[in-house]
Amino acid sequence: xxxxxxxxxxxxxxxxxxxxxxxxxxxxxxxxxxxxxxxxxxxxxxxxxxxxxxxxxxxxxxxxxxxxxxxxxxxxxxxxxxxxxxxxxxxxxxxxxxxxxxxxxxxxxxxxxxxxxxxxxxxxxxxxxxxxxxxxxxxxxxxxxxxxxxxxxxxxxxxxxxxxxxxxxxxxxxxxxxxxxxxxxxxxxxxxxxxxxxxxxxxxxxxxxxxxxxxxxxxxxxxxxxxxxxxxxxxxxxxxxxxxxxxxxxxxxxxxxxxxxxxxxxxxxxxxxxxxxxxxxxxxxxxxxxxxxxxxxxxxxxxxxxxxxxxxxxxxxxxxxxxxxxxxxxxxxxxxxxxxxxxxxxxxxxxxxxxxxxxxxxxxxxxxxxxxxxxxxxxxxxxxxxxxxxxxxxxxxxxxxxxxxxxxxxxxxxxxxxxxxxxxxxxxxxxxxxxxxxxxxxxxxxxxxxxxxxxxxxxxxxxxxxxxxxxxxxxxxxxxxxxxxxxxxxxxxxxxxxxxx
Amino acid sequence: xxxxxxxxxxxxxxxxxxxxxxxxxxxxxxxxxxxxxxxxxxxxxxxxxxxxxxxxxxxxxxxxxxxxxxxxxxxxxxxxxxxxxxxxxxxxxxxxxxxxxxxxxxxxxxxxxxxxxxxxxxxxxxxxxxxxxxxxxxxxxxxxxxxxxxxxxxxxxxxxxxxxxxxxxxxxxxxxxxxxxxxxxxxxxxxxxxxxxxxxxxxxxxxxxxxxxxxxxxxxxxxxxxxxxxxxxxxxxxxxxxxxxxxxxxxxxxxxxxxxxxxxxxxxxxxxxxxxxxxxxxxxxxxxxxxxxxxxxxxxxxxxxxxxxxxxxxxxxxxxxxxxxxxxxxxxxxxxxxxxxxxxxxxxxxxxxxxxxxxxxxxxxxxxxxxxxxxxxxxxxxxxxxxxxxxxxxxxxxxxxxxxxxxxxxxxxxxxxxxxxxxxxxxxxxxxxxxxxxxxxxxxxxxxxxxxxxxxxxxxxxxxxxxxxxxxxxxxxxxxxxxxx
Numbered sequence: 010x011x012x013x014x015x016x017x018x019x020x021x022x023x024x025x026x027x028x029x030x031x032x033x034x035x036x037x038x039x040x041x042x043x044x045x046x047x048x049x050x051x052x053x054x055x056x057x058x059x060x061x062x063x064x065x066x067x068x069x070x071x072x073x074x075x076x077x078x079x080x081x082x083x084x085x086x087x088x089x090x091x092x093x094x095x096x097x098x099x100x101x102x103x104x105x106x107x108x109x110x111x112x113x114x115x116x117x118x119x120x121x122x123x124x125x126x127x128x129x130x131x132x133x134x135x136x137x138x139x140x141x142x143x144x145x146x147x148x149x150x151x152x153x154x155x156x157x158x159x160x161x162x163x164x165x166x167x168x169x170x171x172x173x174x175x176x177x178x179x180x181x182x183x184x185x186x187x188x189x190x191x192x193x194x195x196x197x198x199x200x201x202x203x204x205x206x207x208x209x210x211x212x213x214x215x216x217x218x219x220x221x222x223x224x225x226x227x228x229x230x231x232x233x234x235x236x237x238x239x240x241x242x243x244x245x246x247x248x249x250x251x252x253x254x255x256x257x258x259x260x261x262x263x264x265x266x267x268x269x270x271x272x273x274x275x276x277x278x279x280x281x282x283x284x285x286x287x288x289x290x291x292x293x294x295x296x297x298x299x300x301x302x303x304x305x306x307x308x309x310x311x312x313x314x315x316x317x318x319x320x321x322x323x324x325x326x327x328x329x330x331x332x333x334x335x336x337x338x339x340x341x342x343x344x345x346x347x348x349x350x351x352x353x354x355x356x357x358x359x360x361x362x363x364x365x366x367x368x369x370x371x372x373x374x375x376x377x378x379x380x381x382x383x384x385x386x387x388x389x390x391x392x393x394x395x396x397x398x399x400x401x402x403x404x405x406x407x408x409x410x411x412x413x414x415x416x417x418x419x420x421x422x423x424x425x426x427x428x429x430x431x432x433x434x435x436x437x438x439x440x441x442x443x444x445x446x447x448x449x450x451x452x453x454x455x456x457x458x459x460x461x462x463x464x465x466x467x468x469x470x471x472x473x474x475x476x477x478x479x480x481x482x483x484x485x486x487x488x489x490x491x492x493x494x495x496x497x498x499x500x501x502x503x504x505x506x507x508x509x510x
Numbered sequence: 511x512x513x514x515x516x517x518x519x520x521x522x523x524x525x526x527x528x529x530x531x532x533x534x535x536x537x538x539x540x541x542x543x544x545x546x547x548x549x550x551x552x553x554x555x556x557x558x559x560x561x562x563x564x565x566x567x568x569x570x571x572x573x574x575x576x577x578x579x580x581x582x583x584x585x586x587x588x589x590x591x592x593x594x595x596x597x598x599x600x601x602x603x604x605x606x607x608x609x610x611x612x613x614x615x616x617x618x619x620x621x622x623x624x625x626x627x628x629x630x631x632x633x634x635x636x637x638x639x640x641x642x643x644x645x646x647x648x649x650x651x652x653x654x655x656x657x658x659x660x661x662x663x664x665x666x667x668x669x670x671x672x673x674x675x676x677x678x679x680x681x682x683x684x685x686x687x688x689x690x691x692x693x694x695x696x697x698x699x700x701x702x703x704x705x706x707x708x709x710x711x712x713x714x715x716x717x718x719x720x721x722x723x724x725x726x727x728x729x730x731x732x733x734x735x736x737x738x739x740x741x742x743x744x745x746x747x748x749x750x751x752x753x754x755x756x757x758x759x760x761x762x763x764x765x766x767x768x769x770x771x772x773x774x775x776x777x778x779x780x781x782x783x784x785x786x787x788x789x790x791x792x793x794x795x796x797x798x799x800x801x802x803x804x805x806x807x808x809x810x811x812x813x814x815x816x817x818x819x820x821x822x823x824x825x826x827x828x829x830x831x832x833x834x835x836x837x838x839x840x841x842x843x844x845x846x847x848x849x850x851x852x853x854x855x856x857x858x859x860x861x862x863x864x865x866x867x868x869x870x871x872x873x874x875x876x877x878x879x880x881x882x883x884x885x886x887x888x889x890x891x892x893x894x895x896x897x898x899x900x901x902x903x904x905x906x907x908x909x910x911x912x913x914x915x916x917x918x919x920x921x922x923x924x925x926x927x928x929x930x931x932x933x934x935x936x937x938x939x940x941x942x943x944x945x946x947x948x949x950x951x952x953x954x955x956x957x958x959x960x961x962x963x964x965x966x967x968x969x970x971x972x973x974x975x976x977x978x979x980x981x982x983x984x985x986x987x988x989x990x991x992x993x994x995x
Binding site: 173190 | 876891896897898902906909910913914918921922925926928929932933936939940943944974977978981
């Protein structure tokens with residue numbers, strides 16, 4: 010019975026219903042704040058529960074899209090309201106619905122002013138994220154893709170740190186500039202194919218010369234989102250200034266929009282151009298992996314360090330995608346999900362100590378492990394997952410990407426592996442400086458142990474990271490069919506156009 | 511000798527009705543006296559007149575759309591644009607009602623002049639002949655020159671009025687000169703006749719000169735670059751309520767007239783005027799985006815913003831296709847509501863009973879006036895073209911037409927300038943939300959502003975839902991416009 014419900018529409022727009030509740034709250038500031046927190050948590054939690062129904066009813070062996078919903082929007086113009094998921098988008102939807110309540114929980118105590126507005130921004134953000142992954146219409150995809158900017162701009166700008174204004178502007182304008190170039194390409198695609206329906210566009214073959222331009226336009230947008238070197242500079246600023254929960258969502262979900270875009274649009278729709286530009290992507294990704302790892306080594310701010318490590322990890326993702334091998338693309342997908350969980354947890358780790366000491370300077374810490382032993386365990390686990398320790402989800406993704414990269418080019422694999430070593434270096438060094446050694450100050454000694462609320466946030470992330478590390482097939486099986494069909498359409502698209510010439 | 515018939519009256523019924531209301535209001539204004547009470551009475555009556563006119567426009571489904579021997583055309587394109595100008599003018603008049611009475615705007619002649627200007631705008635939209643075109647423009651412009659200088663004790667206002675008048679007269683001159691050359695070549699003043707005369711003919715250079723002069727003259731009215739110089743000064747100097755009017759209604763009428771001229775009279779020679787419009791569009795988008803960055807007064811900023819918006823609209827126009835006309839109409843629909851909503855808030859920027867229209871005066875608005883701040887936030891994001899708001903769909907359709915017509919570089923320049931433009935819209939949001947203030951603006955939101963803001967917000971937020979019917983109406987109107995030739 011449940012299969013007949015418009016599940017995707019419900020999951021996508023349920024958070025907006027929460028927004029209307031939030032708008033109706035009346036009372037003095039304390040009452041509003043308390044109610045707003047509860048409403049937001051319940052709504053996002055409920056959304057997560059409903060999204061579980063998607064997983065339970067998802068058939069990994071079926072071809073094509075599932076839970077498809079189609080309604081007329083602009084009849085006769087090839088633009089419709091079209092939702093659906095496959096093995097590529099489903100994990101991201103789950104990631105979004107999981108991280109949203111956790112992020113709201115993470116800001117329980119940290120956000121004390123304008124709580125209602127904050128929660129509204131978060132719920133709108135959640136709708137935008139889910140909608141983006143669930144859209145099977147290019148125009149709808151773009152609406153959600155860029156709509157994300159509005160709540161995120163507000164979140165960074167209002168509840169951010171000292172340089173929040175600069176960071177918010179940089180984030181917004183950088184991303185917007187990339188997106189509008191993609192928009193022009195979307196217009197060209199719409200004119201060429203006569204539709205914005207993603208499955209139909211995938212089946213449509215664009216002329217080779219056109220593919221080149223379209224690929225570059227989409228690259229402009231996705232490269233900023235991922236972010237790839239050299240357009241990554243907005244990311245450290247945005248992360249450092251955003252509130253903890255903002256960073257969790259930013260690193261956990263928003264960065265994945267770029268990788269998802271590459272898999273959903275660039276590869277299957279512009280196969281020839283993807284082939285042609287793959288070396289460029291490899292070069293940029295390898296530079297990103299090595300360069301940003303080195304930069305991360307030199308950071309004195311914890312959040313900035315983790316932000317740079319995100320850029321390095323996303324470098325692996327882009328390498329994996331453009332190997333265009335089964336292992337590479339599946340590895341990239343796996344790496345994105347894993348990074349979504351791990352980086353959200355790491356940013357929360359920083360948030361935990363920041364809430365207590367109000368500084369992110371590494372030098373202000375030392376000997377934290379002695380004061381907060383349980384926290385040290387969580388932090389260590391996530392740090393090791395980020396490094397790629399076998400048994401954690403980080404290992405599986407990186408391993409698969411390296412296998413795929415080896416097939417494509419041994420040099421790419423070699424340099425990417427170098428990044429792994431550097432990654433281990435900066436993470437372990439960070440951990441040593443913050444956790445071990447003497448307790449540096451009375452403030453550190455006075456830090457409270459982690460609360461139950463914080464454990465509730467860590468626990469699901471830890472369990473999932475471990476689960477996917479030990480039993481990766483549970484995730485890989487979901488993706489396999491869709492990854493294969495995308496690769497098939499890459500191969501078919503390439504062959505078709507060549508034959509056409 | 512030309513003789514009137516009933517068949518001529520019916521298409522022009524809304525205009526005739528509105529003009530009659532205007533004449534009656536002259537008497538009301540004259541006999542009622544120069545009191546605020548009478549001013550309010552005239553305003554209310556004018557609003558009632560506009561409302562009825564709007565109904566007449568909405569119900570003007572008739573077989574014969576052309577009247578007065580082809581001078582006047584009341585096709586569905588005219589209907590579409592007239593609804594927009596009537597709504598815009600209605601909103602501007604509604605917000606001009608003030609209970610305190612020491613303002614020059616609180617004179618009965620204000621609403622009267624606005625009403626007459628509206629008749630002019632509607633004539634412009636329906637103009638199907640060079641003579642009707644000129645008559646409409648002048649009927650629209652003359653009352654507006656006066657209302658720009660309405661605040662008689664303000665130097666800025668007088669300066670604005672004078673500047674507007676001089677440059678407006680210059681543009682009328684250009685337009686007339688161009689029209690005379692076009693007439694000289696085509697041998698007729700009728701738009702259809704001109705299109706017919708030009709078909710398949712080798713165009714003499716003097717015609718091209720005339721055509722460019724005409725487009726330039728209209729560009730003044732639209733305030734498209736490089737004929738935009740008057741806009742910032744007039745916007746800043748005029749009383750804010752007048753600026754609100756300028757920003758909304760006359761722009762729509764002028765764009766409509768430009769469309770009638772290019773798609774109608776010059777419809778067969780799109781390749782001749784396309785490059786002129788492309789140049790105008792690029793210049794407007796760039797100057798609008800860059801010029802606004804340095805502004806400190808919100809009215810000046812809105813002037814540059816409107817220049818940029820006209821650039822985007824002209825981008826759709828430059829396509830010269832059916833899709834282009836549809837795109838411009840969708841863009842202008844969003845523009846009217848964005849303008850009305852934004853000015854509903856700018857009008858409330860007062861501190862201790864004096865206008866406070868510096869951009870910095872918006873600091874901390876989200877604390878002191880949360881509802882206004884949310885409203886302005888939506889307006890600004892919409893103007894920046896961020897989905898899923900109205901501004902985005904306008905841009906989508908005009909650039910769609912531009913790309914389809916092969917004007918890809920124009921579309922690229924357009925979207926890049928929209929990113930630059932986003933910077934100054936974001937700056938307003940930043941002041942409202944990221945900053946704090948200890949000198950709040952005056953409290954209280956009059957009902958009229960509340961209504962205008964509410965309706966505008968609803969339209970902009972739910973634009974995607976109504977897009978289907980809007981697209982249908984705009985398509986029909988575009989077909990009517992192009993078939994007219």
